[in-house]
Amino acid sequence: MTLGAIILLPFFGGLVALFANLIWPRTDRWVALASLVLGMAALIFVTAQGVLTGSSAAGIEGEAGRWLALHRSDWAPALGVQILLAMDGLSGVLLFLSLGLGILTVILSWNETEKSALLMAALCWTVATSNGVFLAFDLLVFAFFWELMMVPAFLMIAIWGHGTREATAIKFLIFNTIAGLGLLAAVFYLGSTSEGPVTFDAFVIAARDIDPTVQVWVLAGFALAFMVKLPVPPFHAWLPDAHTQAPTVGSILLAGLLLKTGAYGLFRFPAMLFPDGFAVLAPYGLILGAFGTIYGALVACGQTDAKRLVAYTSVAHMSVVLMGICGGVHFSMMGAGIVMVAHAFSASALFLLIGAIYDRVGTRDIRQLGGLQRNAPRFAATFALFFSATLAMPGTANFLGEALVITGMFQVNWVYASITLISLVISVVYATRLFQRVVFGASRKAEVKQDLTWRELGPILVLGTGTLFFGLLPQGLMVALDPAVNAAVGAIQAVTK
Amino acid sequence: MTLSPALILLLVPSFALAAFMVLGLYPYTLRRRQVHIIALLGGALPLLIMAPLTGLCAAGHCLGVVPIFTLTVGQSVVALALTLDPLGATIGLTVSAIGAAVLVYSITYMAATSLADLRRFFALMNLFLAAMLTMVLAGDSIVFFLGWELMGLCSYFLIAYNTTSAESITAGRKAFIMTRVADAYLLAALLLLFLHANSVRLDVLIPASATLDATMTIVIAALLLGGALGKSAQVPFHTWLPSAMAGPTPVSALLHSATMVAAGAFLLMRFAPLMQLAPAVQVAAAVLGVATAAYGAMSALFQQDVKRLLAYSSISQIGFMMLSLGVGAPEAAAAHFVMHAIFKSLLFLAAGDITHGCVEGTDLSSMRGAWTRKPVSYVAFVAGGASLAGLPMITAGWWSKEAILSAVQGFGAVGQVLWLGAVLTALLTGAYASRAIMIGLMPMRDSDMPHAGNVHRHEAPRTGTIWTNLPLMLLATGAIVAGVLVTPIMHFLGAEEPHASAFSVYVAAAAPLLGVGLALALVFVPRLSEGLRNVRAISRKARKMPRRGEGGPQSRFVRLALWLNWGMRFDGLYQVMFVRPFVKGVRWLNGYGSAPADPVGTWPMLALVWLQQKITAPLAPDWFDKLWMWGAAGVVRLWALVRRVQTGRVRDYGFAMAGGIAGLLLLVWGTP
Amino acid sequence: MTDTFLIGMLVLAAGLFAVGLFGVLARRAVLFQLLSLEVMLSGPSLAFVAAGARHGDPAGQGMFVLVLILAAAEVALGLALYLRMARTADVTDSDSIRDLRH
Structure with missing residues (x-):
């Protein structure tokens, strides 16, 4: 039941926060914070229990020692739907990320005055639904949370965003919902074409022998939803607009959390459920990823809106994740996992910084900014740190992930490795473009006079420490990701041998 | 008490790193004197540790490879290590000595800069020193690459030290991009070696390269050479170094003359056994x-x-x-x-x-x-x-x-x-x-005589x-x-x-x-010196190559000298070959040309919108509504016909009545 | 009387009726329509009398008296309407009074 608590605590916390202000003013943020902290506590408890006892893999044969926790209960037996939640190292890492980012965003929006209760609720619900995505192994429940994930994000963009926020929110919703149709269709197909009773249990489906051609089509449905979420060109058009018009906390959760759900889906389900289909479609995934990483980097080099620039770098980095997953070898998949975590840290931090600048001067146009070095040294120093993270400077987790992906690519095909290296070179161009226009130079029209406050600095320090820690001492992260990577690679190799 | 070798080796760059952290991250103000002391400690302590270590090595007690950290990645074990061998000791001693000298010199040279800028300067110099020493003492390729790239980053920040000068910033960016290309080559080589040898330790990698096949050996060696050429500003990767002189003199003295640019040569020295294959x-x-x-x-x-x-x-x-x-x-x-x-x-x-x-x-x-x-x-x-x-x-x-x-x-x-x-x-x-x-x-x-008018007093x-x-x-x-x-x-x-x-x-x-x-x-020689004066004038003012016959007397000499002054115009060549197409391409992708911004993202969206319009446009009028209204219109038309019966004329009504009755009678009596 | 005679009488009666009907429909002047109506009325009354004579039933002649009464009433009404028309609208054309139409 504690696994369920990881989802339910933030959800109900959000619900209560929505009405908390009616009881006592300004309690909504405390309620939200408390629910997220409790969720984190539950997560720590479950992880500790799973690590120490190592035996909660009841019900999943053949994967001893990998799963940290499992929860199975009926929901609609007639339809074959059960609440099946399972956590392993990969989901554990992502859950920590999700709850951590949730706490950070609640702290950041502590002083929000406009509709603060709804904002706190939206933040909590984003975390809750993402947790559902990370934990669900009943495919219908997974698809349920997948679709549900977009609603709080839509709210955040539409209500607290800037510019053409309603139109952008609708574009975001339509894009992702259409993509989710592929997922739904595939899930329903899988559930309904079973010899025995109808079931959506992923483990049962994994053990089933599905015809390879069918696998390709079903995998295409799954992959469409995940690739739109990642996002990979040519499905990425929703991301730059969503990031530009979203509020700071919206961008942080979008970049740090929602994009990772797509990556998680690609990591987990193709290898587990459709290894043959994966073997067929992986080369195309590699090509898409290779194209995406260069394309995203190139477009980022010409952007004038700081947030849009970072959005396109997200496209580039997540394309590297796609390449890593489609590579199908241990190094590249481990690298993809690490890039996921690293990108969450660095992109969230950059959005936080840019959001802080926007709050002060009201513009994100890099042609108008400048001179941060003179007036706000703390800003400049933290910007420098995340600038080097975006570049994949050794010492940051980003470099570690990308280097592992490149190593894996060398095992697959040196052309892809070269393309990733080229993308590394282009990353210098766009990172210096952002950094020197904002930090160096004399201030142009928009001068930032006030340095980072402690409320902003705190989350930044946490994110910076994370980036450096996982870059220099990644053993813990690798140990956590290892079982999931091994399982995925094993499933893929078993088919391609 | 015996200090473990690992600890001693780690100490060498650690003091410089600690100086960086204090100078860069300490949140409160430090006085000028304190900044100087910390910086000097960061510069001098590595030298003081390096000297006896070198002596030790010279006496035959080189420490060899000292593992400091081990990671497991899948099947491979990645051991991070430092090493003290003759090459590392020599270069390390040189680097720390020059570093100490330059830092001492900087104390008065940078006396006119503001305190915040001074802190930044010394912090970055110390970080650079730490990075270079890490690279020199590296016993495995990961630590080597860490130091290598970190040096590049420090170089960027230090060249662009004068953050309000567009020239410095551009020079820093150029240096960073060009050295990054070289770094990519180096990374590729190191990763290929890792895959082959299944280890990152240099004392395993380099001997293992003997078992590489012929093509692979050439590829890796060429990649290493590429990396070295880029970092060391050799042709064809050299154009960044002359521009990098926009940085302050101590930066040029430390990074771009003695240490960083020679790092490429050091790379090839380290991997010499591989190169010989x-x-x-x-x-x-x-x-x-x-x-x-x-x-x-x-x-x-x-x-x-x-x-x-x-x-x-x-x-x-x-x-x-x-x-x-x-x-x-x-x-x-x-x-x-x-x-x-x-x-x-x-x-x-x-x-x-x-x-x-x-x-x-x-x-x-x-x-x-x-x-x-x-x-x-x-x-x-x-x-x-x-x-x-x-x-x-x-x-x-x-x-x-x-x-x-x-x-x-x-x-x-x-x-x-x-x-x-x-x-x-x-x-x-x-x-x-x-x-x-x-x-x-x-x-x-x-x-040129310094007098009140033309000496920059603030740089006295x-x-x-x-x-x-x-x-x-x-x-x-x-x-x-x-x-x-x-x-x-x-x-x-x-x-x-x-x-x-x-x-x-x-x-x-x-x-x-x-x-x-x-x-x-x-x-x-008058002709030559006059030619040089022309060169000087042209390079400062017109900045354009004069055509044949122009440029004053000795025009051929002047043109040759100008061409060499401009580094055989490699810079211009690269501008045309790389920079302009890149900028054009990026601008096109961002919608400055004929295509919409982000074409790959916009075209699917436009296609979807077109498809949606094609599907919904025929359905836009409400056909059922139309059907009902057409029925209603029919009824109206019918009425228009029928109302003509009501003429209002008595005769017509009489006729109708007569006709109707006749019909009825016929019906009743006429049909059986 | 014989059947052929009766048939002859009935044909005459039908003819009178038809002539009268034609006159009503074909003539516009109200006076002539009224005249034609009288002629029309004579048709069925002849038929009644002839049929009464054939069957020896006095009801035929009684119907004839009824028809006379009917004709008188109807002429009175018609003439009254005609006078009304002539005095107020100054027309004798039945076609022109058609306000009760669409």
């Missing part, structure tokens, strides 16, 4: 080395700015190191590395002091009258310049250069050609070094302080005397001193002296 690549390295050396010397001869002159000189001297590595004599290259570090940093520091606060900045004309204005610095400059030129027997530069030339000559037929090129380069080196020295003897022009130099003079003097002594160390270094690194024929030694000795003569000719 790929003779084709080695020959390529040698040829590129001598070509770069010649190119650098030729370009340096006609520079108008003393720092740019020294930058091209660095390119040239490292070309010598590459040449030496290419002919399979890494030890001679290492010896030259040490000597070059000494005299090049000396030259930069001395030139910086001489030109400090001058109106023309670092232009060569600021060197005028140095003998009278700044005698100490000028003497130091002369010592450095002589060592650079390689004046026979009396300077350190001669000994190391001689070692290289001997090694080259022993390389066979190709070696003879290379040797010739190297000797000619030595001649040119003598020329440009002497030219710079001679300008120092010339009296200042009236316009503090001459003759101990902080500037002590490093200068020590380095100057080293530049002259350190030649005796060349043979011991080479023995230390495990090589025999190469023997050269007496003839080649005499020729090599004559070369720099002839170069001095060439410099005298350039200055005193």
Whole structure:
């Protein structure tokens, strides 16, 4: 039941926060914070229990020692739907990320005055639904949370965003919902074409022998939803607009959390459920990823809106994740996992910084900014740190992930490795473009006079420490990701041998 | 208490790193004095640890590879390690010594900067020092690459130190991008080696490279060469170094003369056993080395700015190191590395002091009258310049250069050609070094005389302080005397001193002296000096190559000199080949041309919108509504017909009645 | 009387009726329509009388008296309407009074 608590605590916390202000003013943020902290506590408890006892893999044969926790209960037996939640190292890492980012965003929006209760609720619900995505192994429940994930994000963009926020929110919703149709269709197909009773249990489906051609089509449905979420060109058009018009906390959760759900889906389900289909479609995934990483980097080099620039770098980095997953070898998949975590840290931090600048001067146009070095040294120093993270400077987790992906690519095909290296070179161009226009130079029209406050600095320090820690001492992260990577690679190799 | 070797080695860069962290991250204000002390500690402590370690190594107790950390990635075990071997000890000692000297010098040189900027400067210098030492002492490829890239990052920040100058920022960016390309090559090579050897430790990787197949060996060796060429600013990756002179003088002295740019050569020294397995690549390295050396010397001869002159000189001297590595004599290259570090940093520091606060900045004309204005610095400059030129027997530069030339000559037929090129380069080196020295003897022009109007008072130099003079003097002594160390270094690194024929030694000795003569000719032969004055005028004002026949008298000479002044216009070539297409492409992708911004993202969306319109457009009118309304209209039409029955005329009604009754009667009675 | 005679009488009666009907429909002047109506009325009354004579039933002649009464009433009404028309609208054309139409 504690696994369920990881989802339910933030959800109900959000619900209560929505009405908390009616009881006592300004309690909504405390309620939200408390629910997220409790969720984190539950997560720590479950992880500790799973690590120490190592035996909660009841019900999943053949994967001893990998799963940290499992929860199975009926929901609609007639339809074959059960609440099946399972956590392993990969989901554990992502859950920590999700709850951590949730706490950070609640702290950041502590002083929000406009509709603060709804904002706190939206933040909590984003975390809750993402947790559902990370934990669900009943495919219908997974698809349920997948679709549900977009609603709080839509709210955040539409209500607290800037510019053409309603139109952008609708574009975001339509894009992702259409993509989710592929997922739904595939899930329903899988559930309904079973010899025995109808079931959506992923483990049962994994053990089933599905015809390879069918696998390709079903995998295409799954992959469409995940690739739109990642996002990979040519499905990425929703991301730059969503990031530009979203509020700071919206961008942080979008970049740090929602994009990772797509990556998680690609990591987990193709290898587990459709290894043959994966073997067929992986080369195309590699090509898409290779194209995406260069394309995203190139477009980022010409952007004038700081947030849009970072959005396109997200496209580039997540394309590297796609390449890593489609590579199908241990190094590249481990690298993809690490890039996921690293990108969450660095992109969230950059959005936080840019959001802080926007709050002060009201513009994100890099042609108008400048001179941060003179007036706000703390800003400049933290910007420098995340600038080097975006570049994949050794010492940051980003470099570690990308280097592992490149190593894996060398095992697959040196052309892809070269393309990733080229993308590394282009990353210098766009990172210096952002950094020197904002930090160096004399201030142009928009001068930032006030340095980072402690409320902003705190989350930044946490994110910076994370980036450096996982870059220099990644053993813990690798140990956590290892079982999931091994399982995925094993499933893929078993088919391609 | 015995300190573990790992701890001792870790300490070497740690103090510099700690200085960086304190200076960079300590949230409260530090006073100027405190900043100086922390910076000096960060610079001096590594030297103080490195010196006894080197002594230990020289005495035969090198520590070898010392693992500090182990990771498991899948099936592979990644062991991070540091190493202390003769090569690392030599280079490490040199780097820490030069670093300490430059930091001491910076205390007065940067006296006019604001406190916040000073903190940033010293923090970055210390970080750089830590990175370089990490790289030198690295025992595995990951730590090596960490130091390598971190140096590049520090270089970016330090070149762009003057954050309000667009020139500095552009130069920093250019340097970063070009070295990043080289870093990509290096990363590829290291990862390929890792995949092959299944380990990252250098003492496993390098021997394992013997089992690589032939193509792979050439590929990896070529990639390593590419990485080295980029970092060391060799042709064709050299255009960033002259622009990097936009950074402050201590930065140029430490990074871009002595240490970072030589890191490429150090890479090849480390991986020398691997390079020797790929003779084709080695020959390529040698040829590129001598070509770069010649190119650098030729370009340096006609520079108008003393720092740019020294930058091209660095390119040239490292070309010598590459040449030496290419002919399979890494030890001679290492010896030259040490000597070059000494005299090049000396030259930069001395030139910086001489030109400090001058109106023309670092232009060569600021060197005028140095003998009278700044005698100490000028003497130091002369010592450095002589060592650079390689004046026979009396300077350190001669000994190391001689070692290289001997090694080259022993390389066979190709070696003879290379040797010739190297000797000619030595001649040119003598020329440009002497030219710079001679300008120092010339009296200042009236316009250059410092007076209230034209000296930048805010940069008022503090001459003759101990902080500037002590490093200068020590380095100057080293530049002259350190030649005796060349043979011991080479023995230390495990090589025999190469023997050269007496003839080649005499020729090599004559070369720099002839170069001095060439410099005298350039200055005193009227036609040549007038040509140089034209070059100066054109390069400062018009900045355009004059056409044939223009450019005043000696136009051919002027055009040649300008072409060399502009580094054979490599910069322009790269602009056309790489920068402009890239910028055009990026602008097109961002919607500045005919396509919408982000075409790959927009076109699917536009296609979807078009599809949606195609589907919904026919359905837009409500067909059921239309059907109902058509029915209603029919009813209306029917009514329009039917109402005509009501004529209002009695006769018509009468007729209708009669007809109707007749019909009824017929119906009732007429049908059976 | 014989059947043929009766048939002859009935044919005459039908003819009178038809002539009268034609007159009503074909003539516009109200006076002539009224005249034609009288002629129309004579048709069925002849038929009644003839049929009464054939069957020896006096009801035929009684119907004839009824028809006379009917004709008188109807003429009175018609003439009254005609006078009304002539005095107020000054027309004798039945076609022109057609306000009770669409």
